[in-house]
Amino acid sequence: MVEVRGLSVVRGGRPVLEGLDLDVGGGVTGLLGPSGCGKTTLIRCLVGVQRVAGGTVRVLGEPAGSRPLRDRVGYVTQQASVYDDLGVEENLRFFARVLRTPSASVDAEVDRVLTTVGLTDHRSSLVRALSGGQRSRVGLAAALLGDPGLLVLDEPTVGLDPVLRRDLWEVFHAIAGRGAAILVSSHAMDEAERCDRLLLMREGRVIADGTPAAIRERAGAADVEGAFLRLVGEAS
Numbered sequence: 001m002v003e004v005r006g007l008s009v010v011r012g013g014r015p016v017l018e019g020l021d022l023d024v025g026g027g028v029t030g031l032l033g034p035s036g037c038g039k040t041t042l043i044r045c046l047v048g049v050q051r052v053a054g055g056t057v058r059v060l061g062e063p064a065g066s067r068p069l070r071d072r073v074g075y076v077t078q079q080a081s082v083y084d085d086l087g088v089e090e091n092l093r094f095f096a097r098v099l100r101t102p103s104a105s106v107d108a109e110v111d112r113v114l115t116t117v118g119l120t121d122h123r124s125s126l127v128r129a130l131s132g133g134q135r136s137r138v139g140l141a142a143a144l145l146g147d148p149g150l151l152v153l154d155e156p157t158v159g160l161d162p163v164l165r166r167d168l169w170e171v172f173h174a175i176a177g178r179g180a181a182i183l184v185s186s187h188a189m190d191e192a193e194r195c196d197r198l199l200l201m202r203e204g205r206v207i208a209d210g211t212p213a214a215i216r217e218r219a220g221a222a223d224v225e226g227a228f229l230r231l232v233g234e235a236s
């Protein structure tokens with residue numbers, strides 16, 4: 001679903017990614033790595049908003065950021081990307097219009113994404129009156145409009161309580177179970193265990209790639225956190 005070849009990015013005059021090769025298939029893939037290693041930069045490349053110095057990025061068979069991908073790639077950024085002074089449903093209707101959802105399908109689309117994220121009871125609430133976790137789910141609902149084949153989530157569970165985090169992970173797996181690929185960046189090592197596959201980055205390179213069990217085994221660690229610390233340490 002994602003094919004990255006020889007990707008190089010320079011930011012602030014410094015190389016951030018250098019000749020990165022990567023494939024992402026179905027299921028939930030976790031993107032881990034120390035702060036500043038290039039996770040958000042890679043995500044920006046996948047959604048087509050990052051200027052690249054070299055290489056190619058193809059998503060669902062198309063160049064990243066190209067017009068056919070507009071409603072086939074969902075992106076939830078670290079910052080809230082919904083309007084505080086609009087209602088939940090109003091936000092979703094607005095984003096459906098931006099995506100040019102045919103007007104006859106908008107009601108069904110809005111109902112579908114509200115059900116997926118469990119917010120049907122809050123459809124009329126103003127976003128600013130919601131809790132942090134509910135607000136995150138409005139952003140996720142907006143990213144699910146158009147039924148994207150790839151969903152990219154940049155630290156989607158920061159600041160959420162353990163129950164909400166667990167619920168959101170159930171939503172991610174349900175979405176992946178319907179055939180979408182999900183790429184989630186995270187610093188939460190307990191969440192890494194929930195991924196089907198992990199990509200561990202350090203200084204713009206992928207230093208480990210496999211299931212959580214395979215990565216634990218390779219590092220000889222009891223959990224992903226131990227494996228992460230060992231592998232990042234080895235690579236330095």
Ligand SMILES: Nc1ncnc2c1ncn2[C@@H]1O[C@H](COP(=O)(O)OP(=O)(O)OP(=O)(O)O)[C@@H](O)[C@H]1O
Pocket residue numbers: 011012016033034035036037038039040041042
């Ligand atoms: N707007 C910018 N201008 C210049 N350099 C930037 C900019 N944004 C990020 N960088 C640099 O690019 C590198 C990678 O940043 P990036 O945001 O991709 O890291 P990250 O792995 O997502 O970090 P974090 O886990 O802290 O979110 C860092 O060294 C950072 O200083």
